[in-house]
Amino acid sequence: MSRSGLSTVNTNSFERMLQDEQATARLATTLAGMVRRGDVLLLSGPLGAGKTAFARALIRARLADPGLVVASPSFTLVQTYCEPQGSEIWHADLYRLNGEEDVEDLGLEEAIDEGALMLVEWPERAAALFEGIDRLEIRLAPVACDDNRRLVHLAGIGGDWPARLNALACHEMTGISDPAPHHKKGRTEP
Secondary structure: OOOOOOOEOOOEEEEEEEHHHHHHHHHHHOOOOOOOOOOOOEEOOOOOOOOHHHHHHHHHOOOOOOOOOOOOOOOOOEEEEEEEOEEEEEEEEEOOOOOOOOOOHHHHHHHHHHOOOHHHHHHHHHHHHHHOOEEEEEEEEEEOOEEEEEEEEEEEEEOOOOHHHHHHHHHHHHHOOOOOOOOOOOOOOO
Protein backbone atom coordinates (compact mmCIF):
# COMPACT_ATOMS: atom_id res chain seq x y z
CA MET A 1 0.00 0.00 0.00
CA SER A 2 1.36 3.46 -0.82
CA ARG A 3 1.76 6.31 1.66
CA SER A 4 -1.46 7.90 0.45
CA GLY A 5 -3.48 4.85 1.45
CA LEU A 6 -4.12 3.70 -2.11
CA SER A 7 -3.69 0.01 -2.64
CA THR A 8 -4.97 -0.37 -6.19
CA VAL A 9 -5.12 2.18 -9.01
CA ASN A 10 -6.20 1.75 -12.60
CA THR A 11 -8.32 3.67 -15.05
CA ASN A 12 -11.60 2.10 -13.89
CA SER A 13 -11.35 1.73 -10.13
CA PHE A 14 -9.32 2.21 -7.00
CA GLU A 15 -9.38 1.35 -3.32
CA ARG A 16 -8.40 3.42 -0.34
CA MET A 17 -8.23 2.79 3.38
CA LEU A 18 -10.12 5.50 5.25
CA GLN A 19 -8.81 5.91 8.79
CA ASP A 20 -11.94 7.49 10.26
CA GLU A 21 -15.17 9.36 9.46
CA GLN A 22 -13.19 12.55 8.79
CA ALA A 23 -11.20 10.73 6.09
CA THR A 24 -14.49 9.53 4.60
CA ALA A 25 -15.74 13.13 4.57
CA ARG A 26 -12.52 14.37 2.93
CA LEU A 27 -12.81 11.81 0.13
CA ALA A 28 -16.50 12.67 -0.39
CA THR A 29 -15.66 16.39 -0.43
CA THR A 30 -12.96 15.85 -3.06
CA LEU A 31 -15.35 13.76 -5.14
CA ALA A 32 -18.02 16.48 -4.79
CA GLY A 33 -15.84 18.74 -6.91
CA MET A 34 -15.69 16.10 -9.66
CA VAL A 35 -19.31 15.02 -9.92
CA ARG A 36 -21.83 16.89 -11.98
CA ARG A 37 -25.46 17.10 -12.91
CA GLY A 38 -26.78 13.75 -14.12
CA ASP A 39 -24.20 11.60 -12.34
CA VAL A 40 -25.36 8.46 -10.55
CA LEU A 41 -23.43 7.37 -7.45
CA LEU A 42 -24.34 4.00 -5.97
CA LEU A 43 -23.34 3.50 -2.33
CA SER A 44 -23.19 -0.05 -1.05
CA GLY A 45 -21.93 -1.82 2.04
CA PRO A 46 -23.31 -3.35 5.21
CA LEU A 47 -25.28 -1.47 7.86
CA GLY A 48 -23.01 1.03 9.58
CA ALA A 49 -20.41 1.08 6.80
CA GLY A 50 -20.61 4.86 6.34
CA LYS A 51 -22.82 5.22 3.28
CA THR A 52 -24.91 8.01 4.78
CA ALA A 53 -21.84 9.77 6.22
CA PHE A 54 -20.27 9.72 2.75
CA ALA A 55 -23.44 11.07 1.11
CA ARG A 56 -23.85 13.73 3.81
CA ALA A 57 -20.31 15.04 3.29
CA LEU A 58 -20.69 15.06 -0.50
CA ILE A 59 -24.02 16.94 -0.34
CA ARG A 60 -22.65 19.51 2.13
CA ALA A 61 -19.64 20.07 -0.12
CA ARG A 62 -21.77 20.41 -3.29
CA LEU A 63 -23.99 22.97 -1.57
CA ALA A 64 -21.02 24.72 0.11
CA ASP A 65 -22.78 24.46 3.47
CA PRO A 66 -20.79 22.45 6.03
CA GLY A 67 -23.51 22.90 8.66
CA LEU A 68 -26.38 21.77 6.46
CA VAL A 69 -28.64 19.23 8.13
CA VAL A 70 -28.56 16.24 5.78
CA ALA A 71 -31.02 13.77 7.21
CA SER A 72 -30.73 10.09 6.47
CA PRO A 73 -33.41 9.01 4.00
CA SER A 74 -33.84 5.69 5.82
CA PHE A 75 -37.49 6.38 6.63
CA THR A 76 -38.42 8.97 4.01
CA LEU A 77 -36.64 6.89 1.31
CA VAL A 78 -35.68 10.04 -0.65
CA GLN A 79 -34.37 13.47 0.33
CA THR A 80 -33.86 16.15 -2.33
CA TYR A 81 -31.67 19.24 -2.30
CA CYS A 82 -31.52 22.11 -4.77
CA GLU A 83 -28.14 23.32 -5.98
CA PRO A 84 -27.61 27.07 -6.53
CA GLN A 85 -27.72 26.67 -10.33
CA GLY A 86 -31.13 24.98 -10.02
CA SER A 87 -30.25 21.32 -10.51
CA GLU A 88 -31.30 18.75 -7.94
CA ILE A 89 -29.44 16.29 -5.76
CA TRP A 90 -31.41 13.18 -4.84
CA HIS A 91 -30.31 11.08 -1.88
CA ALA A 92 -32.17 7.77 -1.72
CA ASP A 93 -32.02 4.85 0.70
CA LEU A 94 -33.57 1.71 -0.77
CA TYR A 95 -32.96 -0.57 2.23
CA ARG A 96 -36.63 -0.71 3.26
CA LEU A 97 -37.97 -1.52 -0.19
CA ASN A 98 -39.57 -4.91 -0.73
CA GLY A 99 -38.62 -5.21 -4.38
CA GLU A 100 -37.95 -3.41 -7.60
CA GLU A 101 -41.63 -2.65 -8.11
CA ASP A 102 -41.47 -0.33 -5.07
CA VAL A 103 -38.82 1.74 -6.83
CA GLU A 104 -41.28 2.99 -9.45
CA ASP A 105 -43.20 4.95 -6.81
CA LEU A 106 -40.09 6.87 -5.76
CA GLY A 107 -39.53 8.59 -9.11
CA LEU A 108 -35.85 7.66 -9.33
CA GLU A 109 -36.00 6.81 -13.02
CA GLU A 110 -37.58 10.17 -13.82
CA ALA A 111 -35.00 11.99 -11.69
CA ILE A 112 -32.20 10.20 -13.55
CA ASP A 113 -33.81 11.10 -16.90
CA GLU A 114 -34.10 14.75 -15.80
CA GLY A 115 -30.41 14.93 -14.90
CA ALA A 116 -30.47 14.99 -11.11
CA LEU A 117 -27.27 14.13 -9.30
CA MET A 118 -28.18 10.81 -7.66
CA LEU A 119 -26.74 9.27 -4.48
CA VAL A 120 -28.37 5.89 -3.87
CA GLU A 121 -27.79 3.74 -0.81
CA TRP A 122 -28.57 0.00 -1.09
CA PRO A 123 -28.72 0.11 -4.94
CA GLU A 124 -28.86 -3.69 -5.12
CA ARG A 125 -32.54 -3.38 -4.16
CA ALA A 126 -33.15 -1.84 -7.59
CA ALA A 127 -30.32 -3.30 -9.64
CA ALA A 128 -32.28 -3.35 -12.91
CA LEU A 129 -32.78 0.42 -12.74
CA PHE A 130 -29.03 1.02 -12.88
CA GLU A 131 -28.08 -1.52 -15.54
CA GLY A 132 -26.76 0.08 -18.68
CA ILE A 133 -26.33 3.58 -17.24
CA ASP A 134 -23.08 5.39 -16.54
CA ARG A 135 -22.42 5.32 -12.83
CA LEU A 136 -19.90 5.37 -10.02
CA GLU A 137 -20.15 2.41 -7.67
CA ILE A 138 -18.83 3.13 -4.17
CA ARG A 139 -18.46 0.18 -1.80
CA LEU A 140 -17.67 0.86 1.85
CA ALA A 141 -16.62 -1.94 4.17
CA PRO A 142 -15.70 -1.83 7.87
CA VAL A 143 -12.27 -3.16 8.75
CA ALA A 144 -12.20 -6.07 11.17
CA CYS A 145 -11.05 -5.18 14.70
CA ASP A 146 -11.21 -1.42 14.04
CA ASP A 147 -14.57 0.35 14.34
CA ASN A 148 -13.25 3.56 12.77
CA ARG A 149 -11.52 2.39 9.60
CA ARG A 150 -13.26 1.67 6.29
CA LEU A 151 -12.06 0.25 3.01
CA VAL A 152 -13.63 2.11 0.10
CA HIS A 153 -13.68 0.75 -3.43
CA LEU A 154 -14.72 3.09 -6.25
CA ALA A 155 -15.53 1.68 -9.70
CA GLY A 156 -16.51 3.84 -12.66
CA ILE A 157 -18.86 2.25 -15.14
CA GLY A 158 -19.24 3.95 -18.53
CA GLY A 159 -18.97 7.53 -19.68
CA ASP A 160 -15.92 9.42 -18.54
CA TRP A 161 -15.82 7.80 -15.11
CA PRO A 162 -12.48 6.08 -15.81
CA ALA A 163 -10.85 9.45 -16.52
CA ARG A 164 -12.45 11.07 -13.48
CA LEU A 165 -11.40 8.20 -11.22
CA ASN A 166 -7.89 8.43 -12.60
CA ALA A 167 -7.89 12.14 -11.76
CA LEU A 168 -9.19 11.37 -8.27
CA ALA A 169 -6.52 8.71 -7.73
CA CYS A 170 -3.80 11.10 -8.96
CA HIS A 171 -5.17 13.80 -6.64
CA GLU A 172 -4.94 11.37 -3.73
CA MET A 173 -1.42 10.21 -4.64
CA THR A 174 0.06 13.71 -4.94
CA GLY A 175 -0.29 14.26 -1.21
CA ILE A 176 -3.08 16.79 -1.49
CA SER A 177 -5.06 14.61 0.87
CA ASP A 178 -4.00 14.28 4.49
CA PRO A 179 -0.77 12.35 4.96
CA ALA A 180 -0.76 8.83 6.29
CA PRO A 181 -0.84 8.63 10.11
CA HIS A 182 2.86 7.71 10.41
CA HIS A 183 4.03 11.14 9.16
CA LYS A 184 5.35 13.58 11.74
CA LYS A 185 4.13 17.14 11.99
CA GLY A 186 6.25 19.62 10.12
CA ARG A 187 7.98 17.01 8.00
CA THR A 188 8.08 17.80 4.32
CA GLU A 189 8.08 15.05 1.74
CA PRO A 190 10.54 15.06 -1.19
